Amino acid sequence: QRPDALPRDLEGVHVVVSAGGTREPLDPVRYLGNRSSGKQGYALARTAVQRGARVTLVSAHTLALPEPAGVDVVKVGTAAELRDAVHKAAGDADVVVMAAAVADFRPTASAEFKIKKTDRDPDPIALTRNADVLAELVSARRRAPASAQVIVGFAAETGDTGADVLSHARAKLARKGCDLLVVNAVGEGKAFEMEDNQGWLLAADGTERPIALGSKAQLATEVWDAVVELRGR
Ligand code: CTP
Ligand code: CA
Numbered sequence: 001q002r003p004d005a006l007p008r009d010l011e012g013v014h015v016v017v018s019a020g021g022t023r024e025p026l027d028p029v030r031y032l033g034n035r036s037s038g039k040q041g042y043a044l045a046r047t048a049v050q051r052g053a054r055v056t057l058v059s060a061h062t063l064a065l066p067e068p069a070g071v072d073v074v075k076v077g078t079a080a081e082l083r084d085a086v087h088k089a090a091g092d093a094d095v096v097v098m099a100a101a102v103a104d105f106r107p108t109a110s111a112e113f114k115i116k117k118t119d120r121d122p123d124p125i126a127l128t129r130n131a132d133v134l135a136e137l138v139s140a141r142r143r144a145p146a147s148a149q150v151i152v153g154f155a156a157e158t159g160d161t162g163a164d165v166l167s168h169a170r171a172k173l174a175r176k177g178c179d180l181l182v183v184n185a186v187g188e189g190k191a192f193e194m195e196d197n198q199g200w201l202l203a204a205d206g207t208e209r210p211i212a213l214g215s216k217a218q219l220a221t222e223v224w225d226a227v228v229e230l231r232g233r
Helices: 039-050 079-090 133-143 165-176 216-231
Strands: 014-019 024-027 030-032 054-059 072-075 095-098 105-107 127-129 150-157 180-185 196-203 208-215
Touching: 014 039, 014 079, 024 105, 030 105, 039 054, 039 216, 054 079, 079 095, 079 133, 095 133, 095 216, 133 150, 133 165, 150 165, 150 216, 165 180, 165 196, 180 216, 196 216, 208 216
Parallel strands: 014 054, 014 095, 054 072, 095 150, 150 180
Antiparallel strands: 024 030, 105 127, 180 196, 196 208
């Protein structure tokens, strides 16, 4: 879509978007990471600016992506850094979209010096849970009754032997307490590092819309349409 063809329906709205994947250090040269490219978060930020929003993009590790024009970019590395940056930016935000792939766990200790190979078997890596930023945003909003902040989560699901993608996603929406959950079906070459996504947009009121296979810019448009609709209520 041409930028001048987009509605200016986010004028005066401060949106925070997190993007990319966090990296949790094991030592100065190694980390636990994930395959998030950052493309969806960047597309969300770019589209929001084009629709008139003031945008803060909290960017963890991404592929080499051009910085969207007119966006305030805050670069972070670890889940802890992302958490601090998101909470700081979310203080006066009208909308927060958590598109980042945030590590659930970090190595309990990060070695000061490079871990050396020895003749014996390595120790297992001990892990510690990271804070759930999305859940924290929802509870912070609950503590501020006047807040009309819209909170959007993302879920990449493969489905498994216990439940399919949608069942996992419905449970996640209920558990997280956010307003919208963007669900991507992943695995078998879907979503990660690809230009296109496919999935569902689940709303807290039980509304469920399929998102057709399309570009990440199109998905961004559908997410902002849903956010504008929620804000208008
Ligand atoms: N998220 C977050 N902080 C974390 C982990 C996830 O804010 N420590 C956010 C993600 O940015 C995403 C949403 O929560 O918007 C869902 O992430 P996901 O990994 O799918 O959910 P989890 O609750 O971590 O469940 P699981 O990984 O077990 O599927
Ligand atoms: Ca997770």
